[in-house]
Amino acid sequence: MNSQLAKLEPAPVWRLFDAICAIPHPSGHETRLAAALAALAEKNGLAVRIDVTGNLRIDRPASPGFEDSPMILLQGHLDMVPQALATVDFDFTREPIPLTVEDGWVRSAAGTTLGSDDGIGVAAAMALLLDPELKCGPLAGVFTVSEEVGLNGALALSAEFLKGDFLLNLDSEEEGQLYIGCAGGARLEIDVELPQAAVPPGYTGLCCEIKNLAGGHSGVDIHLRRGNAVAFLARLLEKMPEFEVAALSGGTLDNVIPREAVAFGAVDPARLATLRLRAANLALEFAREFDAPPDFAVELRPAVLPERVWERSFREKLVALLATCPNGVRSMDRALDVVRTSTNLAAVKTDGAQLKIRTSQRSLVDAERQKLTDEIAAHFAPAGGRPTVDNSYPGWEPDPESELLRTAESLYRELFGTPPQVKVIHAGLECGILAGINPALQMISFGPTLIHPHSPSEKLNIASVGRFYEFLRKLVSQLQIPPEPDK
Numbered sequence: 001m002n003s004q005l006a007k008l009e010p011a012p013v014w015r016l017f018d019a020i021c022a023i024p025h026p027s028g029h030e031t032r033l034a035a036a037l038a039a040l041a042e043k044n045g046l047a048v049r050i051d052v053t054g055n056l057r058i059d060r061p062a063s064p065g066f067e068d069s070p071m072i073l074l075q076g077h078l079d080m081v082p083q084a085l086a087t088v089d090f091d092f093t094r095e096p097i098p099l100t101v102e103d104g105w106v107r108s109a110a111g112t113t114l115g116s117d118d119g120i121g122v123a124a125a126m127a128l129l130l131d132p133e134l135k136c137g138p139l140a141g142v143f144t145v146s147e148e149v150g151l152n153g154a155l156a157l158s159a160e161f162l163k164g165d166f167l168l169n170l171d172s173e174e175e176g177q178l179y180i181g182c183a184g185g186a187r188l189e190i191d192v193e194l195p196q197a198a199v200p201p202g203y204t205g206l207c208c209e210i211k212n213l214a215g216g217h218s219g220v221d222i223h224l225r226r227g228n229a230v231a232f233l234a235r236l237l238e239k240m241p242e243f244e245v246a247a248l249s250g251g252t253l254d255n256v257i258p259r260e261a262v263a264f265g266a267v268d269p270a271r272l273a274t275l276r277l278r279a280a281n282l283a284l285e286f287a288r289e290f291d292a293p294p295d296f297a298v299e300l301r302p303a304v305l306p307e308r309v310w311e312r313s314f315r316e317k318l319v320a321l322l323a324t325c326p327n328g329v330r331s332m333d334r335a336l337d338v339v340r341t342s343t344n345l346a347a348v349k350t351d352g353a354q355l356k357i358r359t360s361q362r363s364l365v366d367a368e369r370q371k372l373t374d375e376i377a378a379h380f381a382p383a384g385g386r387p388t389v390d391n392s393y394p395g396w397e398p399d400p401e402s403e404l405l406r407t408a409e410s411l412y413r414e415l416f417g418t419p420p421q422v423k424v425i426h427a428g429l430e431c432g433i434l435a436g437i438n439p440a441l442q443m444i445s446f447g448p449t450l451i452h453p454h455s456p457s458e459k460l461n462i463a464s465v466g467r468f469y470e471f472l473r474k475l476v477s478q479l480q481i482p483p484e485p486d487k
Contacts, residue, residue, distance in 0.1 A: 004101040008462060010469050012130070016123035021097040021115055026082035027149040029093050030054055033078050037126060037143065044130050053156040054078075054145040060129050062137045065483030069137025070165035072476055073441075074125035077147030077154075077171060077430065080115035081253060081454045086211060086260055088112065088456070107459035116460040117453040118147070121170030124469050128476065136480050140164060147171075147430060148255060148454075150187060150391035154430040162438040166404050166479060168472065169431050169445035173220065173453060175464040176416075178408055179445040181424035183219065183339075183362040184395035184432055186373045187254045190357040190385040192318060194350070195311035199244065203266040205305035208236060208243065208279070210250070210286075212295040215259035215455040218344035219362055219427030222257070223329050227290035229261035230345050234322035236282055236298065237263055242271045245315050246306035251347030254360040255428075256454045258347065264303055276300050318355070318383045322348070325359070326376055333364060339426040341368045343376060357385070362426060364395055396432035396443075398424055404442040404479075411478050415471060420446075446471070 001018050008014040025033040034056045038048045047059040056078070062069060082092035088111040100109040108114045125141045128134060142161060144153030172179050210229040230250040237243060243265050250261025267275065283298035310318070326343050333340040341363040349356045359376055363369035369392075377387035399405070400422065412420040431443050448464035451457075 002099050005099060005106070009466055010127070012127040013123050013465060013469050016126050017120055018099065020119045020123055021099055024093050024095060025078055025080055025115070026092040027079040027146050030078040030145045034143070034145070040126070041129065046129060049161070051156070051158065051161060053153055055153045055157060055161060056141070056143040057161050058129055058141040060139040063135040066135060066137040066480055069480045071138040071140065071163065072136070072479060073140050073142050073162065073164040073167040074128060075142045075167055075169045075430070075434070076118045076121035076125055077144045078122060079146055079148050080117065080119060081113050081148050081256065083113045083215070083252065083256060083454060083456055085111040085456045101462070104462050105459040106462060108456070111456050113454065113456060114458040114460060116450045116458060117173065118171045120450070120460060120465060121447055124170055124472055127469070128473060131473070134473065134476070136476055139476065144430060149253070151393050151428055151430055151433055154433040155393065157434070157437055159437055162434060162441065164438070164441060167431070167434060167441045167443040168475070169429060169443060170447055170472070171429060172425065172445045172447040173450050174447070175449040175461070175468060176418070177421045177423050177446065178405065178412070179423055179425045179429065180400060180405060181364070181398035182396040182429040182432055183364050183426050184366050184369055184393055185360060185362045185428045186369055186389055186392040188359045188361065188373050188376060189388045189390060190359070190377065190380045191388070192355045192357065192380065192383050192385045194353045194355055195314045196308040196353060197311045199266050199306060199309055200268070202268065203244065203305065204269050205264070205303040206243065206267045207262060207264050207301050207303035208233070208240070209260070209262040209299045209301070210236065211260045211297050211299065212293055213259045214291070214293055214452070214457065216257045216452060217427065217454045218255045218257050218346065218360055219342070220425065220453070222342045222344065222426065223339050225290040226257050227286065227292065228327055228345055229258040230348055231323070231325070231327050232286050233261040233263060234319055236279065237319045238323045239278060239282060240275055241316065242275065243267050244309040244312070245319070246309045247350035248348045248355060249350065251358065254344070254346045254358055256346065257344060259455070261348070264306060265309055266305055314383070321380055321383055322357070325379055326372065330372060336424050338364070338424050340364050341372060342426065343372055362428065364424065364426070366395060393428060394432045394436060396429060396435060399442070402442045404444055407478055408444055408475055411475055412471060415474065416467070
């Protein structure tokens with residue numbers, strides 16, 4: 001075990017989190033982690049099921065005398081978002097995440113995402129399932145796969161996998177908040193064919209790059225003035241019509257705000273000085289629009305001369321469409337003090353003579369999300385864009401009067417002397433899907449404090465983990481029907 005984490009409390013949670021981080025588990029590669037957790041559960045006498053999708057359910061039987069208590073599901077996801085600094089070469093499918101402790105926080109020591117989303121939730125659930133001192137009714141852990149790439153594991157769950165009365169989703173990211181609703185979402189890809197032209201004689205190769213933005217989660221961070229590298233690159237190219245574009249690349253995953261984006265192409269050497277000055281001025285303009293990190297940069301540098309570039313009139317049309325593509329917060333819900341509807345221009349990638357554009361939309365209102373998705377699909381029609389929605393999922397409608405919520409609120413106030421904040425989150429929790437599979441489930445979502453999820457700056461607050469686990473353990477105890485006294 002990591003020597004720094006070995007000193008932290010609650011020890012069972014940190015020991016399990018350390019073990020989870022030691023097993024590579026990006027989306028699509030959760031099999032080893034699921035097998036390790038299953039083996040640990042079976043070693044401790046718990047029943048294990050893994051479905052054809054790779055979702056894992058671990059069942060702990062009721063303690064003697066607690067057989068009539070409700071069944072509680074502890075729910076989280078096994079996969080993590082694989083993001084690394086541009087300067088870091090890291091294979092998330094093979095390398096463990098090295099951990100370090102710094103000023104009360106745990107983070108990756110390798111310039112990568114930490115995986116506390118949702119590794120810490122899974123660790124807490126496993127610690128509770130394995131706790132020999134806990135007396136409770138039937139308890140189960142339900143751990144899904146591929147949450148970060150479209151909630152795919154949750155979408156494949158059977159009703160049998162979700163048999164239970166209460167569900168505690170452990171995938172929230174701020175201590176002291178109880179979530180009772182979430183946004184639904186969609187992921188939209190647009191494919192555009194790129195008419196090609198010859199490189200003008202005498203031109204030289206050039207690379208234009210936007211780099212070192214903060215990035216972040218495209219739901220919970222979308223309102224934080226982080227900037228979007230793909231959107232900035234499109235605006236840069238719109239102001240540099242002399243630059244002949246050959247290829248674009250930027251962004252990584254649909255649920256991550258792009259940190260870097262790059263264009264490769266060609267330019268008349270006589271225009272280089274002018275373009276550099278224009279780029280420098282635009283960098284200052286961009287930096288005023290958002291909370292720019294100290295190392296944010298717009299760079300022009302020599303590159304290999306491409307064989308072909310985009311046909312010029314088409315280049316102007318497509319760049320203008322990218323520069324004006326809806327991006328960011330679309331509307332706010334003032335009553336709930338949360339983003340209502342948003343969209344993320346997530347990624348662009350040139351594949352031969354085709355450009356693939358990835359976007360994701362979120363909304364508390366499914367009809368608004370559908371309208372925005374349709375609007376963005378139509379936005380690229382003038383360039384012949386072919387839209388495909390490859391993933392959509394419903395939101396989670398709040399139930400502010402549930403028995404589970406009342407119990408959780410009362411317990412939190414009793415433990416910590418302050419009421420929790422009851423909120424709706426602008427992110428795609430699995431609860432919306434789970435409610436559709438088992439409408440009888442009462443659900444809330446909560447977790448410790450972690451910041452900058454989905455980015456290499458991600459870190460997990462140590463003190464909040466202790467309070468989170470104390471609340472979780474006592475909430476499970478509070479939901480029990482006590483055994484009848486001996487007569």
